[in-house]
Amino acid sequence: MDxxxxxAVITNVSGNSQSELQDTIVDAIQSGxxxxxxxxxxLFEIIWQNASQEEKQEMLSTLEQGLKK
Known part of the structure; x- marks a missing residue:
């Protein structure tokens, strides 16, 4: 990735509240x-880099379950 x-992505969302970040994520997903x-x-890269090992494992479990649907 360039x-x-x-x-640019980081600059666009830096300083956003949790509510604004949620809106950004939901809008991106819903737009398709x-x-x-x-x-x-x-955004996922930032989450991953700042997650504990336990949080990473939880994300991987959630992803694995979501892919089984």
Whole structure:
């Protein structure tokens, strides 16, 4: 992924409240637009990098279960 895109996404959401971040995520998912996927990827990268091992395991379990549906 281009570092400029990563930087742009981070710049766009830096300082946002939890509510604003949630709105951003929900809007990106509900829109279903492919162009939103890189931004969601950047947000997930931040989550992953700041998660504990326990939180990472929980995310992986949730992902695994979601893929089984």
């Amino acid at each position: 570092l400029n895109l990563r930087h 637009e492919e162009k939103m996927l890189p931004g969601l990827g950047v």
